[in-house]
Structure formats: structure tokens, C-alpha cells
Amino acid sequence: MTLHKSQEPEITSVVELPTDKARWITLQQINYTDQTGKPRTWEVAARKTRAAKAGVDAVAIGNILLPANGDPPSTIVVIQYRPPLDAYTVEWPAGLIDEGETAEQAAVREFKEETGYEVSRVVDVSPVQAADPGMSSANMKMVMVEVDLPEGAEAGVLPEQRLEDGEHIERVVVRLDGFYDRLVEYSKKERFVVAAKLFHFAAGMQFVRNRGKELKLL
Amino acid sequence: MTLHKSQEPEITSVVELPTDKARWITLQQINYTDQTGKPRTWEVAARKTRAAKAGVDAVAIGNILLPANGDPPSTIVVIQYRPPLDAYTVEWPAGLIDEGETAEQAAVREFKEETGYEVSRVVDVSPVQAADPGMSSANMKMVMVEVDLPEGAEAGVLPEQRLEDGEHIERVVVRLDGFYDRLVEYSKKERFVVAAKLFHFAAGMQFVRNRGKELKLL
Numbered sequence: 495m496t497l498h499k500s501q502e503p504e505i506t507s508v509v510e511l512p513t514d515k516a517r518w519i520t521l522q523q524i525n526y527t528d529q530t531g532k533p534r535t536w537e538v539a540a541r542k543t544r545a546a547k548a549g550v551d552a553v554a555i556g557n558i559l560l561p562a563n564g565d566p567p568s569t570i571v572v573i574q575y576r577p578p579l580d581a582y583t584v585e586w587p588a589g590l591i592d593e594g595e596t597a598e599q600a601a602v603r604e605f606k607e608e609t610g611y612e613v614s615r616v617v618d619v620s621p622v623q624a625a626d627p628g629m630s631s632a633n634m635k636m637v638m639v640e641v642d643l644p645e646g647a648e649a650g651v652l653p654e655q656r657l658e659d660g661e662h663i664e665r666v667v668v669r670l671d672g673f674y675d676r677l678v679e680y681s682k683k684e685r686f687v688v689a690a691k692l693f694h695f696a697a698g699m700q701f702v703r704n705r706g707k708e709l710k711l712l
Numbered sequence: 713m714t715l716h717k718s719q720e721p722e723i724t725s726v727v728e729l730p731t732d733k734a735r736w737i738t739l740q741q742i743n744y745t746d747q748t749g750k751p752r753t754w755e756v757a758a759r760k761t762r763a764a765k766a767g768v769d770a771v772a773i774g775n776i777l778l779p780a781n782g783d784p785p786s787t788i789v790v791i792q793y794r795p796p797l798d799a800y801t802v803e804w805p806a807g808l809i810d811e812g813e814t815a816e817q818a819a820v821r822e823f824k825e826e827t828g829y830e831v832s833r834v835v836d837v838s839p840v841q842a843a844d845p846g847m848s849s850a851n852m853k854m855v856m857v858e859v860d861l862p863e864g865a866e867a868g869v870l871p872e873q874r875l876e877d878g879e880h881i882e883r884v885v886v887r888l889d890g891f892y893d894r895l896v897e898y899s900k901k902e903r904f905v906v907a908a909k910l911f912h913f914a915a916g917m918q919f920v921r922n923r924g925k926e927l928k929l930l
Contacts, residue, residue, distance in 0.1 A: 500747060500748060500749070501745075501747060501748075501749060502747075503744055503745060503746050503747055504744060504745050505742055505743070505744045506743045506744060506745060506751070507742075507743045508740050508741070508742050508743070509740065509741050509743070510731050510732070510738060510739070510740060510741075511731060511739040511740055511741040511755060512730065512731050512732075512739075513728050513729060513730050513731050513739060514728070514730075516739055516741075516755050517755065518755045518847075519739065519755050519756075519757055519847060520728065520739070521728070521729040521730075521731060521734055521737065521738070521739055521757070522726050522727065522728060522729055523726070523727050523728075523729040523734075524723055524725075524726050524795040524796070525723070525724045525725045525726070525727070526721055526722060526723045526724060526795050527719075527721060527722050527724060528721050528793070528878065528880065529718060529719060529720075529721055529793065529880045530718060530719075530880075531718065531719055532878070533724070534795075534878065536795035536796065537729060537734050537735065537736045537737050538737075538795065538796040539737055539739070539757030539796075539847070539848065540796075541847065552846075556915075558927070566927075566928050567927050567928070575746070575747065576842070576845045576846065577742040577744050577752075577754035577756065578742070578754065578756040578757075578758075578842075578845060578846070578847065578848055578849040579842050579845055579849060579851070581842075583842055583845045585845065588846070620899075620911065620915065621896060621899030621900070621905075621906065621911075622899065622905055623899075623905065623906055623907065623908035623911045623912075624794070624796075624797050624799075624801055624905045624906070624907050624908060625843075625844045625847075625908050626843045626844045626848065626850060626908075627794045627796060627797055627801045627803065627905070627907050628770075628794065628796070628806070629736075629737060629757070629759065629796065629843075629848065629850060630757065630796055630844065630847065630848065631796040631797060632844060632847060633797070633905070634908060636908075636911070636912065636915065660746065660750070660752065662746065662747045662748075670927060670929060671928065671929055678839060681838075681839030681840065681841075682839070687839075687840055687841065687842045687845070687851070688839065688841055688842070689841065689842050689845050690841035690842060690843050690844075690852060690854075690908075690909050690912075691908050691909060691912045692912070693838065693839075693841045693854070694841075694854065694909045694910075694912040694913040694916065695912040695913065695915060695916035695919075696916060697774075697838070697854065697913060697916065698912065698913035698914060698915065698916025698917040698918075698919075698920075699916040699917070699919060699920045699929070700916075701913075701916075701917060702916075702917045702920040702921055702924070703920055703924070703929060703930065706920070706921070706924075706930075709776070709784075709785050709888060710784050710785070710889065711888060711889055711917070711921060712921065712924075712930065
């Protein structure tokens with residue numbers, strides 16, 4: 495894959511950010527009593543943007559693209575430069591839930607913005623999941639969607655994205671039957687890293703494909 | 713499942729933690745130039761404990777328990793109170809990589825500490841994965857292990873854990889063929905949340921079990 499960009503993003507400096515100057519995230523000290531009644535503390539990173547209605551920070555959009563001609567199904571992943579990793583991350587489309595939205599509404603909106611595709615069907619909304627529970631209070635839901643591709647979409651022409659200013663998001667369509675192998679390939683590329691949630695989903699798929707019979711899962 | 717504890721953990725206060733007082737995690741502002749050369753900033757939560765040798769913060773230990781009598785395989789998950797969520801999280805055993813360790817060594821050590829079981833075989837070590845790439849620089853590897861259970865382990869007696877002071881970790885053995893359903897059940901329980909990585913792996917398994925034939929994945 496070629497990333498269409500004029501230059502490589504580059505970090506110019508990393509500075510310690512005082513908590514009272516941070517706008518999007520914060521550090522908290524939680525004081526609590528444990529199971530034995532002993533007072534303890536824990537350090538936590540938290541988002542400052544959680545929408546009240548959903549009570550959930552973000553959605554990730556698992557997706558299946560179904561070709562009109564019966565070709566094998568694919569999924570669309572997005573690749574973008576993520577400053578926290580100083581790397582291009584491979585992820586399913588995802589985003590924060592806006593005030594007043596449900597997880598499902600956020601998923602349909604974000605999927606359209608990042609991929610250009612209209613969702614044909616929402617097939618599942620997961621329970622709330624803890625993003626990185628040892629370190630952070632961030633949480634998310636996975637919304638699984640399907641897109642019935644129009645005739646001719648097999649030719650590889652993707653619809654127009656609706657990105658916000660400053661968003662540079664590449665899209666890659668990957669056949670589901672080669673999904674795990676492609677993620678492993680991306681992981682070997684210089685300055686690329688796969689997001690843990692996506693990698694775990696694909697690894698779970700591959701686990702059943704490779705060992706499902708032996709382990710009596712099929 | 714009953715959690716054996718004398719009382720429920722309780723948060724007594726949450727206070728903003730100044731960055732220069734934090735010991736385990738920190739906030740950073742990353743200044744960078746994007747693909748168009750425009751200067752931008754990003755707020756990041758980072759761990760302060762990354763071991764130099766591994767270059768990776770943590771391991772999660774995917775695991776398969778294989779009964780000696782040929783009964784269906786299981787996996788062991790751990791449940792612990794996580795102050796960032798004020799909830800009991802369901803996760804695969806996991807831990808930070810100590811200085812001088814490889815991911816594989818950390819996995820074998822943590823698995824023994826948290827579950828009491830010796831690893832029989834390490835079957836896979838994943839590439840580096842980004843834990844929550846929009847918000848944090850934290851990263852991890854998944855190490856997949858197998859345990860050949862001794863005769864009689866089917867009776868449900870678990871070996872002794874080796875927990876550190878203050879660790880209260882319950883273990884639950886779940887049959888792999890009922891894994892996803894159990895995680896959904898846990899998600900419905902008051903004050904329980906499943907970790908996103910674990911949920912995604914189980915969802916990937918279930919996806920192939922339910923739709924693998926229809927989607928030509930098997």
C-alpha cells in the first residue's frame with residue numbers, strides 16, 4: 495500500500511503536560527479501600543470528553559463488505575499516523591461518541607466519514623468493554639456492521655470520505671479470509687503497528703479457522 | 713461466581729493528579745508536523761515503566777487448558793477489581809514486562825503467578841500491538857500458551873497462586889465452546905466489565921463459528 499501524502503509526519507518535541515493544562519485527557523489519583531479494608535491508591539488516565547447519554551467514550555466499527563457479485567467478503571481498515579505511537583496504526587474505523595448520540599448512531603456516522611460507505615445494516619452492538627483497564631478508565635463498544643457493495647465496487651474504487659480538517663486516513667480493503675495474515679504483514683513494516691483490539695479479533699478468527707476442529711469448536 | 717472477599721472495594725475520593733507527582737503514568741504533549749507540514753499537537757497518556765530490553769509495556773496471556781482425559785478444552789480468565797473502572801474486570805492474565813525480561817518470559821512468569829499453572833508450551837508470540845492508540849502510547853504483545861492439565865484437574869481444584877501483596881485475583885475456568893457467551897453474561901452483571909482485547913478475541917472466534925461457512929472462511 496502507498497500512503498498518499500506529501501511528507502512523513504515527524505515529532506518535533508515531547509513535553510510533560512501539566513494536568514491542569516490538558517484539554518482531552520487527564521490524570522487522576524483514585525483513593526480506595528480494597529477487599530480487606532486497606533486504603534490504597536491507583537493512578538489513572540481518563541478522557542475528559544465522555545458523552546453523558548451513551549456513558550461510553552468510543553466506538554470501533556467491525557465491518558463486512560459484501561460484494562454484489564458473490565465474491566468473497568472483505569473488511570475495510572483505516573491507517574493513520576498516530577502521534578502517541580509515532581507510527582501508522584492499522585485499526586477498524588473508530589471514533590468518540592458525540593454528546594446526544596448512541597453508540598450505534600456514532601458508528602454509522604463515523605463509518606461514513608472515515609470510509610465513505612453507508613452502513614447497510616447494524617448487526618450487533620457489543621456490551622461496554624474496558625479499553626485498557628490497568629491504566630485507563632476509557633471504555634468502548636464494538637458495533638458490527640455490514641455493507642452491501644454496489645455493482646462494480648469490486649473494481650476497487652472507493653467512495654469519497656468526509657474527513658475533518660487535519661484527518662489523513664488511508665483505507666485498505668482486506669479479504670476476510672486473509673485478514674490475520676495481512677495484519678501480521680503490516681506489523682512487520684517499519685513504522686506500522688496494529689491496534690490491539692483489531693489484532694485480537696483477527697487472531698480469534700484465525701484461532702478457530704486453524705484449530706476449531708481439533709479443539710471441538712466447530 | 714462468588715468472589716471470596718471480606719468487603720466490596722470502594723472509592724473514597726478521586727483527585728486530579730499533577731503530572732510531576734505521578735509515578736506510574738504521565739501526560740505528554742506531542743508536538744509534530746503532519747503530512748502536509750502543518751504543526752500540530754496531541755495529548756498522550758504514557759506508562760513510565762517500559763522495560764528497555766523488550767521495548768514493550770505488557771503481555772496478555774491467551775491460554776488453552778487441555779484436560780488429560782480428552783474433555784473439551786478451556787481457558788482461564790482472571791477477575792479483579794480495577795480502580796480505573798470502579799468495576800471487576802474480566803481479562804486474560806496479563807502484566808507488565810520487567811526489566812531484562814522478554815515478552816515470553818514475562819508471560820510464563822505472570823501466568824504462574826496469577827493462575828498457579830505452569831505453562832506447558834508457548835505456541836505463539838504476537839507482534840507488538842497498540843493498546844489504545846488514540847489516547848496512549850501503551851503497547852503489548854499477546855503470548856498464546858497451552859497447559860496440559862494433570863489427571864484429576866477436571867474436578868475443578870486450581871493450583872495455588874503466587875500473588876503479590878494487595879493482589880486479589882479470582883480465577884474462572886471457562887470452556888472455549890462457551891467462551892463468548894460467558895463474556896456477554898459477565899458484561900450484564902452489575903459492576904463487571906470485560907476487557908476489550910479479550911472480548912474482541914472471543915468475538916472473532918464466535919464470528920467464525922457462527923458465520924464462517926456462509927462467509928467462506930472455513
